Amino acid sequence: MYSKITNLLSITFLLLIGFLSLIGCGGESHEKVEGIRIHGHQSSFMVDDEGNLDQVLTGLFKEKLLEVVVQNDLRECIIIDRNILEFYSIEKKSSEIALNNSLDKPSLANITDIYVSSGRKDFGVYHLDHTDQKRFFSKYELLKRHISFPNHREEKAAFLRPDVKLTIKNINSNKVTLIFDSGEIASEKVSSSGTLTIPERLLFPKFADNDTHAVKAVWENPPERTAFEVHSLITESAKQAPTLAVFLDGLGYKLWSHAKSKGYTNSFPNIDPEPMMVAYPPKTIYNYYLFGTGNLLNEQEPQDKLFSSLSFLQDDGLIIEGSMQIHESSFKQILHAPDQWGDKVDDQIFNTLINEMDRKDFVFAHFHDIDNTAHRHGPYSSEVMNVIKQTGEYLSIINQRWEGNLFVFSDHGLHEYYDPDIESFSGIHYTAKPEDIIGIFIVFTN
Ligand SMILES: [Zn+2]
Numbered sequence: 001m002y003s004k005i006t007n008l009l010s011i012t013f014l015l016l017i018g019f020l021s022l023i024g025c026g027g028e029s030h031e032k033v034e035g036i037r038i039h040g041h042q043s044s045f046m047v048d049d050e051g052n053l054d055q056v057l058t059g060l061f062k063e064k065l066l067e068v069v070v071q072n073d074l075r076e077c078i079i080i081d082r083n084i085l086e087f088y089s090i091e092k093k094s095s096e097i098a099l100n101n102s103l104d105k106p107s108l109a110n111i112t113d114i115y116v117s118s119g120r121k122d123f124g125v126y127h128l129d130h131t132d133q134k135r136f137f138s139k140y141e142l143l144k145r146h147i148s149f150p151n152h153r154e155e156k157a158a159f160l161r162p163d164v165k166l167t168i169k170n171i172n173s174n175k176v177t178l179i180f181d182s183g184e185i186a187s188e189k190v191s192s193s194g195t196l197t198i199p200e201r202l203l204f205p206k207f208a209d210n211d212t213h214a215v216k217a218v219w220e221n222p223p224e225r226t227a228f229e230v231h232s233l234i235t236e237s238a239k240q241a242p243t244l245a246v247f248l249d250g251l252g253y254k255l256w257s258h259a260k261s262k263g264y265t266n267s268f269p270n271i272d273p274e275p276m277m278v279a280y281p282p283k284t285i286y287n288y289y290l291f292g293t294g295n296l297l298n299e300q301e302p303q304d305k306l307f308s309s310l311s312f313l314q315d316d317g318l319i320i321e322g323s324m325q326i327h328e329s330s331f332k333q334i335l336h337a338p339d340q341w342g343d344k345v346d347d348q349i350f351n352t353l354i355n356e357m358d359r360k361d362f363v364f365a366h367f368h369d370i371d372n373t374a375h376r377h378g379p380y381s382s383e384v385m386n387v388i389k390q391t392g393e394y395l396s397i398i399n400q401r402w403e404g405n406l407f408v409f410s411d412h413g414l415h416e417y418y419d420p421d422i423e424s425f426s427g428i429h430y431t432a433k434p435e436d437i438i439g440i441f442i443v444f445t446n
C-alpha cells in the first residue's frame, strides 16, 4: 500500500481534497489559529506571513524535503510531492489562510499544520531499550498511512481517517517511560501482551491544547539515573561537605563508550560513568537549568536563579563558565573567552578551577570543549577523541586535589550528521536518539 502511494505520487501532479468533515470533526468549533504550524524533523515553526510555500519551506529546512502533508482543521489534507511545490503559495487573507495554486484546484482553507518529510526522517517517536534504539516511527509515515484515497482517482481527493494512533508491539517490560516534547516524563503501563498504544492527541497535539504534549520517545528499561535528580544530589551534598560539580557539555554515554573502546578514556579516574537519561530536548540550556534549579525550563515563565537554595554560601560558592553566562545565579560567575577559533576554552576553565578550588565550598564548573569540537568535527572525530583524553587528564588532577564530594555529569551527547553546506560530517543534538538523550553521571565521595 505504501509503495503504491509513493508511485502514484511520482506520476501524479498532486492529490487534493474536496471533502469536508466526513470524519467526526463536524459541528465542533475550531479555534482560529493565527498561522500555520510547520512540523519538521527538529521542531515546529509558526508561519503567519504570506509567501510561496516552496520558499518558506526552503528557508526553514536546510535538508532536502521529500514530501509534504498539508492539513486543515477539518482533517482534510493533501500530500504534495516536493517537485511540484512551486505551484503553491501561502496567502493570508485577514485571519484565514488559504493554500492556492495556479492549477485551479480546490483550495484548502484554514490550514493548521504542514508536516514535512526529509531524507533524515528523524521527526517522530523513538522506541528505546536501555541505552539502545529499537525502532523509529516517523510521524510523517504514520500520518500518511492514515490518509484515505477514495475510489475515484480523478477526484484527486484525500482525507485523514480519524484516530491516528501508534501501536508498538513486542515491548519486553511491563512499563515504559514516555518522554514528552515539554521535557516531562511519565510512566505508562504496557499490556500483558507487550503492546502499547499511543493515541492521536499525544502524537499530534492540537495548538489549542496547551496542556497536551507530543510523545518523543517510548523507553523500556531506561537508565536509573536521570538528570532530574542531579540538582538535589549536588545541593544536598553541598549542605554537608565541600562539593564540586563538573559539567562536561556534550559527553554523551554513547560517545563515552566509543572513546573507551578506542582507548581514549584511560586518563580518566578509574571509574565507569553511569548512563543518565537527560531532559528533552537534549540541549544545553534546558539541562543546565535542570541541574541548577531542579525544574524544567519554561521560557514563558520567570526563571529561577541557579543554586538559590545554596545562597547562604555567599562568596564560598562559584560558577566557572565559558564565554557567556547562560543562566542567572546569585553566585559569582567567572567567564572565559575562547581561543581565536572559538573552539577551546577548557584549559582556562581548568586553570581557574585549580586556582579557586581551595577557597570555595561549592564550585560548578562548565567545560565546553567536547561539545564545541563535536559540533564542528563530528562526535567520532579524532579531534573529539583527543579532547576527551585531555578532559580525563583534567579530571584526574581535579579528583586528586579536591577534598570533598565530586560529581561529574553531562547534559546530552551528539549524533553525527552530514552537512551538505560544508560537505563533511558534523555533530548535532536535539532528538530522542540514544546518542543525544543519554548523558553520563559519576560521583566520587571523598
Ligand atoms: Zn550542551
Ligand SMILES: [Zn+2]
Pocket: 250, 284, 371, 372, 375, 429
Ligand atoms: Zn551543543
